[in-house]
Amino acid sequence: MLLLWLSLTLAYACVARKDLIALQNTPGPQTVEWIEPTVQPGDILHIAVYGPEEPVAPFNHPVAMTPNALTAPQQQTLEIFLGYLVNSRGEIDFPVLGALSVAGLTLPQTKDTLEQRLRQYLREVVVNVRFVNFRITVLGEVNQPGTYAISSPRVTLLEALGRAGDLSPYANRTNILHIREQNGQRIYTRVNLQTSDVFSSPVYYLQQNDIIYVEPNRAKIAAVADPATRIITYTTGVLSVITLLIALFR
DSSP states (O other): OHHHHHHHHHGGGOOOGGGGOOOTTOOSOOOOOOOOOBOOTTOEEEEEEESSHHHHGGGSOOOSSOGGGSOHHHHHHHHHHHSEEOOTTSEEEETTTEEEEOTTOBHHHHHHHHHHHHTTTOSSOEEEEEESOOEEEEEESBSSOEEEEOSSSOOBHHHHHHHTTOBOTTBOTTOEEEEEEETTEEEEEEEOTTSGGGGGSTTSBOOTTEEEEEOBOHHHHHHHHOHHHHHHHHHHHHHHHHHHHHHHOO
16 A cells, blocks of 8 residues: 555656657657748748859948858858848849849749849859758757758758657657748648657747747656645655655565
8 A cells, every 4th residue: 555655646746758759659760741931921031142253243232241151150140131021012122123022932943033134144053042040949948049040941840859869758759739821821730749640740840930839748847837835745755665665664
């Protein structure tokens, strides 16, 4: 009876081993489909036009400092400052060309659109387009919560959690909340990391400005919900162990 009572007392203060393991039923080979992110209002694009130096000069931002002289954070800040902000109408204001509608286009499509328009002025032109503010935010029961800048738009939910230092022991792995704003709507999706369904989830591949929230499990909630209850629970557990040891060694 004493052991049973001790077990019940400590039940909510412990995390079961099975609750710490993700992807418990990994599947066989699967076809992976990545949908390339599209440009959305609020995005900032880095656009560089390459070609003969003098003809392309009007289509590029003048930069006072050479990129090689800048640290990585300084370079990123400069790119944000010189980047092209997509306004609420889904347009960027590009030198000479004026307002260009880019919302809903992928980066390759944006590149093709610009090159076609620029060929009216330039014979030889190559355009490079990438996101400057491709960021994801990871909150909750992870070891390093925060907002992370991603250099490549191809990033998965698992990679994002890895960047955040992995899940803490008190993370609820069965109910990860994913939040995405798309076409003026906020979309909420729940993901269970303990099953292979995560790989077929529509949010397995992330898009810019996605938010991931990892909620605490029952053990963490019970531990912080009431400090007095927590102290009583731990004290009772210690006293139970002492009582058990006295009973065994009499």
